[in-house]
Amino acid sequence: LQAKMIVDKSFVISPIDKRIYGSFIEHLGRAVYGGVYEPDHPDSDEKGFRKDVMQLVRELQVPIIRYPGGNMVSAYNWEDGVGPLEERPRRLELAWRTIETNEVGTNEFVDWTRAVGAEVMMAVNLGTRGIDAARNLVEYTNHPGGTYYSDLRRKHGYEQPHKIKTWCLGNEMDGPWQIGHKTAEEYGRLAVETAKAMRLVDPDIQLVSCGSSNTGMPTFPEWEATTLSHTYDEVDFVSLHQYYGNRDNDPANYLALSLDMDHFIKTVASTCDYIKAKKRSKKTMYLSFDEWNVWYHSNDADTKIEPWSIAPPQLEDQYNFEDALLVGSMLMTFLKHADRVKMACLAQLVNVIAPIMTEKGGPAWKQTIFYPYMHASVYGRGVSLQPVVSSPKYDSKDFTDVPYLDSAVVYNEEEDTVTIFAVNRHLNEDMVLDSDLRSFDGYAVREHIVLENNAELKASNSAHNEQVKPHNQGQSKMDSGMLQSVLPKASWNVIRLY
Ligand code: AHR
Numbered sequence: 001l002q003a004k005m006i007v008d009k010s011f012v013i014s015p016i017d018k019r020i021y022g023s024f025i026e027h028l029g030r031a032v033y034g035g036v037y038e039p040d041h042p043d044s045d046e047k048g049f050r051k052d053v054m055q056l057v058r059e060l061q062v063p064i065i066r067y068p069g070g071n072m073v074s075a076y077n078w079e080d081g082v083g084p085l086e087e088r089p090r091r092l093e094l095a096w097r098t099i100e101t102n103e104v105g106t107n108e109f110v111d112w113t114r115a116v117g118a119e120v121m122m123a124v125n126l127g128t129r130g131i132d133a134a135r136n137l138v139e140y141t142n143h144p145g146g147t148y149y150s151d152l153r154r155k156h157g158y159e160q161p162h163k164i165k166t167w168c169l170g171n172e173m174d175g176p177w178q179i180g181h182k183t184a185e186e187y188g189r190l191a192v193e194t195a196k197a198m199r200l201v202d203p204d205i206q207l208v209s210c211g212s213s214n215t216g217m218p219t220f221p222e223w224e225a226t227t228l229s230h231t232y233d234e235v236d237f238v239s240l241h242q243y244y245g246n247r248d249n250d251p252a253n254y255l256a257l258s259l260d261m262d263h264f265i266k267t268v269a270s271t272c273d274y275i276k277a278k279k280r281s282k283k284t285m286y287l288s289f290d291e292w293n294v295w296y297h298s299n300d301a302d303t304k305i306e307p308w309s310i311a312p313p314q315l316e317d318q319y320n321f322e323d324a325l326l327v328g329s330m331l332m333t334f335l336k337h338a339d340r341v342k343m344a345c346l347a348q349l350v351n352v353i354a355p356i357m358t359e360k361g362g363p364a365w366k367q368t369i370f371y372p373y374m375h376a377s378v379y380g381r382g383v384s385l386q387p388v389v390s391s392p393k394y395d396s397k398d399f400t401d402v403p404y405l406d407s408a409v410v411y412n413e414e415e416d417t418v419t420i421f422a423v424n425r426h427l428n429e430d431m432v433l434d435s436d437l438r439s440f441d442g443y444a445v446r447e448h449i450v451l452e453n454n455a456e457l458k459a460s461n462s463a464h465n466e467q468v469k470p471h472n473q474g475q476s477k478m479d480s481g482m483l484q485s486v487l488p489k490a491s492w493n494v495i496r497l498y
Helices: 051-060 071-075 106-115 131-142 148-155 184-201 222-234 251-255 258-278 321-336 370-379
Strands: 002-006 012-015 022-024 064-067 091-093 098-100 119-124 166-169 206-209 237-244 286-294 341-347 356-358 364-366 383-385 388-390 405-412 417-424 431-436 445-451 475-479 482-487 491-497
Touching: 002 405, 022 286, 051 356, 051 364, 051 370, 064 106, 064 341, 106 119, 106 131, 119 131, 131 148, 131 184, 166 184, 184 206, 184 222, 206 222, 222 237, 222 258, 237 258, 237 341, 251 321, 258 286, 258 321, 286 321, 321 341, 321 370, 321 405, 321 417, 321 445, 321 491, 370 417, 370 445, 370 491, 417 431, 417 482, 445 475, 445 482, 482 491
Parallel strands: 002 431, 022 064, 022 341, 064 119, 119 166, 166 206, 206 237, 237 286, 286 341
Antiparallel strands: 002 388, 012 383, 091 098, 356 364, 383 405, 405 417, 417 491, 431 482, 445 491, 475 482
């Protein structure tokens, strides 16, 4: 199997916004309680945060983390989660039908994100609540002082404002499962009025308007067109969400699903541009892909959860090797659209459909998907280049002309490095990739990292057995600007040049 690629440093798609490597923590399952926060764990700090988890989050260099939901935010009272612990109410959490103790809330989460080197993407409740609760929360978190809510924050021990810059106007409001689900008209009106009030409190914030929950929604993409016709001038982003699964155990088709994601991005970008044209606007709408991942392994287990328990193990997908390959392709899809996708959140970060898992009182460990996410986040900063690619192709159940080679190229001018990310989708054959990199005169191969598993697609990791992990013994050699690499069958590759 042979493929070719030409890479030129002047063929730039766009600078990469590092926020495409964001993630998400929802008050759901064991994400917060027993994941991020476990006060009686031997490795927790004085605030109750697990240090081993923080260390893994830092390894991922996560730049921004969405919070507190998700479906949960649509019935959340942010006031429940601030102030003296003993006064915080226990509530029925309706989205996931558990008990929310509110031991962790806005201030604790801000502390935690700072400690892991990330910023917060805060979501407001546009399900059961609206303009008033949202503008009060912005006043609480972002106003310096001298008013009711800013002084309340100071009274709660936070003298300085948190200056949270990025805000989601609700969550998946197109979904009938959402508490306070709305029609596109209803949401568009509420979102624009909420946006205006929030911006009056703090003009420096950036806002995300809810797009569709997935490409299968019957209202997609009319939802985007209608809601944006209201919100366009007041927001900076529209959101996209998408999860995939290999339910029919058809790996060739499964690995092609990033083509569906690519199509989703193009459709939303076109819909935004249609509204831009209708409005005679000069403003380009950016895309926030603020929930994406593989999610299906835990679906059956979740039907058996006892309602009204505290932090039960919900959405605990155990990821396998093929999931890591698709996650790699999804990350490359963002790089290919770096001109429009400026934020994205791997959903989620700890225990709940997550790259990081924990055991109560025990270790934290890395799922298979941890690795492509880490590689992209750490090595995928700079500008995204547009390679010219020639690859053999295949047809699968739902896709035609799927290139066996999936690739993206990042040039980091500051560090003088080039990184080629590549998946070989062929399940049985290694691929020889010839890359013409003559515009990067004098560059040499620094390392070729490979996540391969001898095509054992279903292998997964656990707390005490890491079957799937990368090595850096990949075969790549560079001679006078011509790079030749071997991409093993079914593999994720990171070829780093300098
Ligand atoms: O990430 C899990 C859930 O998926 C989120 O709560 C919701 O927004 C989406 O449907």
